[in-house]
Amino acid sequence: MPRMLKIVDVSRPLSPDLPVYPGDTPFERALESPDKSPGVVVSRLVMSAHAGTHVDAPRHFFPEGAAVDRIPLEILIGRARLIELPGAGLVERADLAAFDLREDIRLLVKTRASSPSYSRSSSQDLVHLSLDSAKYLAQIGIKLLGIDHSSVDRTGDHDFPAHRELLRAGIVLIEGLDFSSVEPGEYELICLPLSIRDGEAAPARVVLRSRR
Numbered sequence: 001m002p003r004m005l006k007i008v009d010v011s012r013p014l015s016p017d018l019p020v021y022p023g024d025t026p027f028e029r030a031l032e033s034p035d036k037s038p039g040v041v042v043s044r045l046v047m048s049a050h051a052g053t054h055v056d057a058p059r060h061f062f063p064e065g066a067a068v069d070r071i072p073l074e075i076l077i078g079r080a081r082l083i084e085l086p087g088a089g090l091v092e093r094a095d096l097a098a099f100d101l102r103e104d105i106r107l108l109v110k111t112r113a114s115s116p117s118y119s120r121s122s123s124q125d126l127v128h129l130s131l132d133s134a135k136y137l138a139q140i141g142i143k144l145l146g147i148d149h150s151s152v153d154r155t156g157d158h159d160f161p162a163h164r165e166l167l168r169a170g171i172v173l174i175e176g177l178d179f180s181s182v183e184p185g186e187y188e189l190i191c192l193p194l195s196i197r198d199g200e201a202a203p204a205r206v207v208l209r210s211r212r
Contacts, residue, residue, distance in 0.1 A: 011053035138169035
């Protein structure tokens with residue numbers, strides 16, 4: 001009998017206590033009672049498209065860029081490399097260049113944001129990418145970048161340099177992942193954002209499947 005490959009959910013469940021980017025609409029779920037079907041559970045959801053684990057499409061910063069419903073599934077599904085950078089909150093070019101990424105088009109970055117002790121409220125503990133590291137990823141041909149923080153940019157930086165550099169290059173972003181239960185290595189990535197027509201972003205369910 002073939003051995004079952006391990007599948008790990010690396011998306012964060014949506015709930016009212018889930019932190020969101022400052023200024024974004026938090027997740028809210030309200031129960032409604034349909035008049036014609038008493039006893040049937042129906043929910044109404046209110047949330048930002050960027051709440052929890054979500055995909056940013058190029059349209060997020062570039063109106064003529066591809067929308068989330070136009071991202072090829074061939075980019076969202078396939079072999080991915082998960083690397084770990086547990087040190088400084090700022091991810092620099094040298095941190096990424098230390099890995100051999102020549103054969104990779106999907107890169108997942110595990111940082112201290114996946115630690116239970118990580119505090120998104122501490123200004124000293126905010127994970128983000130430098131502009132130079134974003135340029136490096138575009139130069140080496142990365143097509144998808146996933147990170148465990150809610151943004152690839154530093155919270156409060158309203159210029160969004162990493163977003164602009166990555167999305168301008170057509171790199172799909174997955175933000176708000178949870179890598180606390182997975183180790184660095186190669187995986188099969190399956191990322192399915194909601195197919196929101198013309199959307200700049202969408203919540204996503206993301207799983208990793210072991211390759212051996």
